[in-house]
């Protein structure tokens with residue numbers, strides 16, 4: 001049975017038209033999802049030490065086809081990505097040792113999606129002094145939420161992320177009943193030229209448009225990932241897109257698949273038709289694995305032909321016989337927005353005059369070939385018409401907005417550009433409410449995909465004091481101006 005849905009109707013990851021029939025879904029569930037059970041109070045866990053030694057290392061990933069590349073990694077070995085697993089309630093005690101080459105300069109570690117104290121958030125100048133090469137720094141926090149998160153630098157991110165400097169952090173403790181497998185699928189492209197060397201990670205042509213795409217695609221470091229799953233098991237796939245640019249449209253062919261969490265936060269399970277997974281976004285799927293010897297495919301539909309990201313093969317005795325009706329996850333302990341008393345805030349994501357003119361030049365893709373553009377001002381993008389000042393994080397602008405602690409804000413995120421922008425907020429989750437262009441089933445997210453010309457309504461409870469970045473997670477957009485912060489006092 002092929003389960004490729006009529007995807008174009010939901011091409012933007014909208015949750016409209018969740019049809020019970022596609023997967024033989026119990027229609028009662030799709031119609032009225034039962035409220036999710038909550039995770040409960042934060043348990044007292046262990047102290048988990050984590051030693052990160054950021055350095056250049058020569059790594060041979062399967063996706064490199066026998067070659068070795070000079071990557072930047074936090075830990076040694078030929079693995080990608082490095083995964084840290086803890087339980088909810090555990091305290092992660094990290095030492096960062098910056099042994100990057102001097103040209104890479106200073107760094108910090110940002111813990112993407114974690115609602116931790118502002119001082120641990122890892123944004124240079126805003127929340128900490130950057131860590132120069134040869135120095136160390138410590139982070140200590142207890143993540144309040146379960147889910148799939150990740151960590152990366154917040155300095156020179158196009159280059160460091162492009163070279164692989166990141167890790168995945170999984171916080172366990174959200175399953176109501178154990179699934180039959182729990183597998184990570186980490187998506188990342190690599191910008192490798194014909195000569196086998198890395199291509200530039202930030203180009204004016206890319207930065208002013210949709211970004212500079214990778215040339216080699218990979219899942220868990222492999223171009224043709226194969227995952228063995230227990231036959232007919234209900235298997236959890238944790239998808240994470242750590243690419244700085246690409247926005248795949250995720251689908252599963254040949255198996256029933258349901259979305260059970262978005263950015264680590266549980267949703268009542270609903271059938272996956274397709275879902276656009278922008279940079280930094282995560283998606284937890286439960287897939288009913290094929291029979292022994294059978295295969296299903298995880299695909300990206302956002303291409304002329306669907307691209308296979310991973311092949312899922314069933315092996316062994318059949319685990320389950322009943323209809324596919326995956327167990328839900330536990331709901332995070334997030335404050336419900338008080339929409340009746342919400343204060344409005346508007347954020348417009350647009351291009352600067354420089355950005356618009358570079359985009360125009362670059363759009364003329366005939367001859368002459370694009371050389372380096374003589375752009376002195378690399379502010380291509382802006383939030384509320386204010387581009388982040390040139391030169392990394394060192395020159396801090398004033399906050400985009402000052403939020404009163406404990407209050408609910410209703411944010412209108414307005415994209416006035418022809419490009420999608422995955423908009424990320426630190427230290428909080430947005431409740432995604434509605435869109436001017438597509439159906440939205442309400443869910444929580446720390447990174448929301450703002451499609452071209454779209455207006456998204458989201459709400460948040462400003463319950464974490466401090467200065468929190470708000471930026472596009474297409475890193476070239478972030479680093480050329482589409483970045484700001486809000487202050488919660």
Ligand code: C2O
Pocket residue numbers: 110112152154280424426469471473
């Ligand atoms: Cu993935 Cu400012 O973060």
Ligand code: CU
Pocket residue numbers: 420421422472473474477478482
């Ligand atoms: Cu963007």
